[in-house]
Amino acid sequence: MVARLKLVMGVQGRLTVGRVLLWIIGLWLAYMWILPFVWMVSTSFKLPGEVMTQTIEWIPRTWTLDNYRVVFEKPIVRWLWNSMVVTTAITMASIMLGAAAGYALARMNFPGRNVFFMMLLLSLMIPTEMTIVPRFIAFLKLRATDSYAALILPPIAEVFSVYLFRQFFLSLPRELEEAAAMDGASRFRIFLVIALPLARATVIAAAVLLFTTNWNAFLWPLLITFSEEMKTLPIGMAAFAPVTMNRTQIESYAPGMAAMTILGVPSLIVFLFLQRYFMEGVISTGIKG
Amino acid sequence: MTTRQLPADTSLRTRLGRMTWKGERIEWSAYFYVLPFFVPFVIFTIAAIIFGGYVSFTEWRIIGDPLWVGFANYVRAFNDDFVPKVWGNTFQLAAIVVPGTTILALLFALYVNQRLRGFTASRLAFYAPRVVSVTVVGLVWVWMLDTRFGVVNQYLHRAGIPYIPWLTNPDWVLWAVGITTIWWDLGFHMVILLAALQDIPSELKDAASIDGASALQQFWHVVMPLLRPAISLVITLEIISAFRIFSQIFVMTQGGPAGASFSIIFYIYERGFMNTELGYSSALSLMLFLTILVVTLIQLRIIRERA
Numbered sequence: 290m291v292a293r294l295k296l297v298m299g300v301q302g303r304l305t306v307g308r309v310l311l312w313i314i315g316l317w318l319a320y321m322w323i324l325p326f327v328w329m330v331s332t333s334f335k336l337p338g339e340v341m342t343q344t345i346e347w348i349p350r351t352w353t354l355d356n357y358r359v360v361f362e363k364p365i366v367r368w369l370w371n372s373m374v375v376t377t378a379i380t381m382a383s384i385m386l387g388a389a390a391g392y393a394l395a396r397m398n399f400p401g402r403n404v405f406f407m408m409l410l411l412s413l414m415i416p417t418e419m420t421i422v423p424r425f426i427a428f429l430k431l432r433a434t435d436s437y438a439a440l441i442l443p444p445i446a447e448v449f450s451v452y453l454f455r456q457f458f459l460s461l462p463r464e465l466e467e468a469a470a471m472d473g474a475s476r477f478r479i480f481l482v483i484a485l486p487l488a489r490a491t492v493i494a495a496a497v498l499l500f501t502t503n504w505n506a507f508l509w510p511l512l513i514t515f516s517e518e519m520k521t522l523p524i525g526m527a528a529f530a531p532v533t534m535n536r537t538q539i540e541s542y543a544p545g546m547a548a549m550t551i552l553g554v555p556s557l558i559v560f561l562f563l564q565r566y567f568m569e570g571v572i573s574t575g576i577k578g
Numbered sequence: 579m580t581t582r583q584l585p586a587d588t589s590l591r592t593r594l595g596r597m598t599w600k601g602e603r604i605e606w607s608a609y610f611y612v613l614p615f616f617v618p619f620v621i622f623t624i625a626a627i628i629f630g631g632y633v634s635f636t637e638w639r640i641i642g643d644p645l646w647v648g649f650a651n652y653v654r655a656f657n658d659d660f661v662p663k664v665w666g667n668t669f670q671l672a673a674i675v676v677p678g679t680t681i682l683a684l685l686f687a688l689y690v691n692q693r694l695r696g697f698t699a700s701r702l703a704f705y706a707p708r709v710v711s712v713t714v715v716g717l718v719w720v721w722m723l724d725t726r727f728g729v730v731n732q733y734l735h736r737a738g739i740p741y742i743p744w745l746t747n748p749d750w751v752l753w754a755v756g757i758t759t760i761w762w763d764l765g766f767h768m769v770i771l772l773a774a775l776q777d778i779p780s781e782l783k784d785a786a787s788i789d790g791a792s793a794l795q796q797f798w799h800v801v802m803p804l805l806r807p808a809i810s811l812v813i814t815l816e817i818i819s820a821f822r823i824f825s826q827i828f829v830m831t832q833g834g835p836a837g838a839s840f841s842i843i844f845y846i847y848e849r850g851f852m853n854t855e856l857g858y859s860s861a862l863s864l865m866l867f868l869t870i871l872v873v874t875l876i877q878l879r880i881i882r883e884r885a
Contacts (some may be wrong), residue, residue, distance in 0.1 A: 299695035306604050307793070308694070315689040319700035325761070326706070328729055329718045341727040386615040393611035398602040405612060412623050416822055416870060418843050419863045420626040422633060427626070430639065440802055446619035469676055504712040507825040508843075512851055523711040530829045553714035560709040564702060564870050567709065571766055572773040 300428050302468060313473050317427060329553065332546035333357070340543050356547035360529075362487060365551065367518050368525040373502060375440045380499045382445040392453025392480055396466070416510065425512055439513045440521070444503060457491040471534075494570040497563060504556070526552050634860035651861035661862075663837065664845040667752060670818035670840065672708070672873075674756035675763070679816055680809065683764050688789030688797075689773040705765030712762070713833070716829030719758040720745060723878030745831060755826050755839055757840070762826075763819065767812045775801070810881045814874055819871050842866050 295304050298312050327347065332340055333356055335349040370545075393399070394406055428439045461484065469479050485492075510521045517525070529545040560567060597604050608671050632653055636644035639872040676718045686804050691700050707715060723744035731741045744754040778801060824843040827833060833848065840848070846866065850859025 297695060308692070310688055311692060312696075315686075315692075315694065315700055316696050318686070318689075319696070319703040322684065322703045322761070323706060324729070325718045327720055328722065329714070332721065345729055345732050363752065374801070386618075389611040389617035392610040397608035398599055399604055399606065399608035399609070399612075400599050400755065402608075405616060408619075408624065412619075414874075415623075415627060416863075416867060418822060418824075418846065419630055419867050420623060422850055422860045422863065423626040423629040424622060424855065425851075426629075426633070426638075426640075442618065443622045446615055446622055448619070448623075451615060476605065480611075501709055505710050507828070508847075511828070512847075519642075520870045523713040526711075526830055527713045530713075531720055542724075545717055549714045549717050553710040553718075555739040556709045556711070557706060558705065561702070564705070567705065568701075568769050571769040 301307070326557070329546050330550050332543060333550045335543055336481055356544045357551070359544040360548045360551060363525060363528070364547075365516055365522070365525065368520050368522045371437075371440075371519065372522040375437065375510075376500055378431040378437075378441045378505045379444050379447075379503045380496055382441075383447040383499050386445065386489065387447060387450025387495065388454045388485060388492070389480075390451045390455075392458050392484060394451070394455045395458035396463075396484075397476070412448055413452075421509065421512060424509075428513060434513055435515045435519045435573075436519045437519075440510060440519075443509065445508070447499060450499065453491055453495050454488065457488050461487060473502060490569070493566050497566045498570040501556070501567075522552055580847065583756050627850070630860050631864065633857055634864050636857045637855040640854045640856060651858045652865075653862055654858060655865060660837070660840070660845065661835065664840045664842050667838070667840055668821055668823070668842045671756055671759075671823055672817060674753065675759045675820045675823075676813060676816045678756065678760045679763055680813055682760065683771055683812065684766040684805075686764065686768045687775055690768070690772055691775045701768075706769055707762045708765045712825040713829055715758060715762045716826050719754070719761070720830050723754050725756075746835055748836055751831055751835060751839040755823070755830060758826055758830065759820075761815070767867065770812055771805065771808055774805055778804050806881070810878070813877060813881070817873055817877060818870055821866065821873070840847055842869075 295301075295310070298304075298309070300308060331347055331349060332352075334352050336353050336355070340351050390405075394402060401466075413440055424443050424511055427432075428434045433439050465483055465487075466479050470476075474482075478541050505523060506521070507523055510524050510525075514520050514524060526548050529541065529548040531541045531545065594606060595603070619855055633644065635646060635648060636643040637647045637650070686700075686704050690697050690704075714750055723731070725731060725741050725743045725746060728744075730744070736739060744750050782797055782804075786800045791799065822843055822848065823841045827839055827841050827844045828847075831839040833844050841868070844863070846859050846862045849855045849862065
């Protein structure tokens, strides 16, 4: 009996009551943690009249796609396109700028290197919210609000990306690059052909983190977009919040949850496939940072 | 003419090539690597912060020119009855979110680190909320916390607890936002702590258990001291993010009911962008920065003293 339980739990060594309890509570908590998502998907397929029930009903009484039809009355394909364009552009630019600057800060000798690095460290302490009013004024004066440029340009100089690449290149042994330099390879060739390919894991970790952060960005896209067709997906979908609809909750919960399913489930699926990179990204920012 | 310029040109090049900085040859091409990042960085971050400082000393209503008003915005902030309320709300939120996330993230990390069957699925579940947009997080929790029909109250009701007006009562609304934030943020901090736990050599724990230390003693005297840097990091990150709470409030409450869930950033947003008082809004964001700085320094000092 104990041997069977140990096998089921995957325990090696002693089996204590505490461990059995921990196992059960842990799994129960994990289950509770994803219940809100289950509730979201379940509600999205319910008839609006059957959403508010006396007891919790996890399975819809009547299955319907009406809520999704309501969501598609909004220009969500356009919002999705905006989010794709903006997020891809920011991620790619941040990685290219970050890798180049990080490499120079780690490997090359030039006046101002320490000043540059101190500026980076200091800016990490300053909340980005401090920059929103001046950025907003700048784009307003340039008559460039409500545009891709306004959505893409401010976030591309991502300090964290430089920091990550600098850390990686510092940890890389110099021998390979020195050998290539002896063979007469230029600095740019060394960077592009030797150093950068070795940074593959860092590129992926940075890409995953930058993509999720910018895909989910809220404050800046909210401020800088005015027209329906320039909104990103999270901003457009926020229109389904009951609080912005003057609390006609009975009508809004079911379509709202359909909108949230469209917005959230793709992220969850991507996460399921790339989870390793998500975790590695967090660890590289946290521990080594 | 060209033959005359050539030697001068090469000599400049060789002179540049021979120049040193801190005893090493300067690689001038470094600026080609650094500037593509630093030009937008200086424009959108450094210059923006300096310009924001200037705006905070002006009255600027978007249309028209800024009017220099000196410290008037700061004086106004000190006389504004809403400022202490907003700062109080934010501190209250931090008091819910920071300990809540730290303790739960630590417990969850300790459980996952035991590697009992299903631990990878659990880790996945705990991290999942972090990957979806805050719009999803906020809206799902508005529905979860519905007073009469939400899942949370239905469960609580079954346990004999009366319906809690999470989002409609000023006394409860910060708890609603806090719970939502903990659910959203926990996975991130759990992963940081988990990585730190995995770095602890198992020989240390083995040695302690041979010496007869109980699991609890082992945790307190062996694991905790080694976790302190990671916990300190997690707390710092949480404090900074707690003081920056905005999106949850935008989606869930819009600051209501009766201003009970106005956070500092929500107030900055409301003043600056709903009422076009850009000067006042800038002054408030400078005050927020100073607040975060002071709180973080105090927190680091407390943790260092304990160590």
